Amino acid sequence: xxxxxxxxxxxxxxxxxxxxxxxxxxxxxxxxxxxxxxxxxxxxxxxxxxxxxxxxxxxxxxxxxxxxxxxxxxxxxxxxxxxxxxxxxxxxxxxxxxxxxxxxxxxxxxxxxxxxxxxxxxxxxxxxxxxxxxxxxxxxxxxxxxxxxxxxxxxxxxxxxxxxxxxxxxxxxxxxxxxxxxxxxxxxxxxxxxxxxxxxxxxxxxxxxxxxxxxxxxxxxxxxxxxxxxx
Numbered sequence: 131x132x133x134x135x136x137x138x139x140x141x142x143x144x145x146x147x148x149x150x151x152x153x154x155x156x157x158x159x160x161x162x163x164x165x166x167x168x169x170x171x172x173x174x175x176x177x178x179x180x181x182x183x184x185x186x187x188x189x190x191x192x193x194x195x196x197x198x199x200x201x202x203x204x205x206x207x208x209x210x211x212x213x214x215x216x217x218x219x220x221x222x223x224x225x226x227x228x229x230x231x232x233x234x235x236x237x238x239x240x241x242x243x244x245x246x247x248x249x250x251x252x253x254x255x256x257x258x259x260x261x262x263x264x265x266x267x268x269x270x271x272x273x274x275x276x277x278x279x280x281x282x283x284x285x286x287x288x289x290x291x292x293x294x295x296x297x298x299x300x301x302x303x304x305x306x307x308x309x310x311x312x313x314x315x316x317x318x319x320x321x322x323x324x325x326x327x328x329x330x331x332x333x334x335x336x337x338x339x340x341x342x343x344x345x346x347x348x349x350x351x352x353x354x355x356x357x358x359x360x361x
Contacts, residue, residue: 175252175304178358180221183246184351186234193347201324204315209262209299213248218261221247230351252304260299269293295319308334308354316348
């Protein structure tokens with residue numbers, strides 16, 4: 131049995147019809163096998179959830195054109211901390227979306243950026259902190275040094291200052307349903323400080339369904355699983 135992925139209508143950069151490459155990838159993802167039919171279930175504050183994310187770049191002509199024409203010098207919004215600190219615990223069950231990763235890696239118009247998995251307690255919109263995101267390729271910023279003979283080989287910045295191609299914050303909060311909210315920027319590593327905003331919102335249920343948050347440059351596949359057994 132296959133399930134359609136839900137697509138968010140509220141990305142920061144609106145696009146027209148999907149490019150052929152994005153349509154092909156969506157078709158492959160929709161064909162993924164499912165073990166258990168999903169049943170609608172209302173989310174509740176206080177439940178324990180595992181969140182799994184697959185984040186990837188679209189390598190289409192549309193993506194390249196947007197980076198070239200709308201990219202700007204942007205700074206990421208700060209989060210409360212990365213996975214492993216505070217609210218966001220490393221998942222005890224690990225990451226189980228390897229079949230999704232393989233589909234991304236097999237698609238010539240996509241490139242995997244990151245896979246994430248964490249456990250968290252469900253909180254409402256007002257009390258859910260933002261998870262800090264710094265993933266993907268290093269921007270390899272280098273600081274030139276000079277001596278009395280002129281410039282010498284540049285050196286890497288200190289690790290605390292290291293930047294990555296996908297930065298910013300995201301969170302999953304509980305209302306009537308679960309909600310994935312992103313406030314990210316994606317750097318074009320080939321164009322200096324050029325970046326594009328990746329902001330969106332996707333409503334989700336917990337269970338075996340996958341949910342797709344679309345953007346012309348960066349796509350996300352998400353799954354939320356309840357890990358407590360309380361009623």
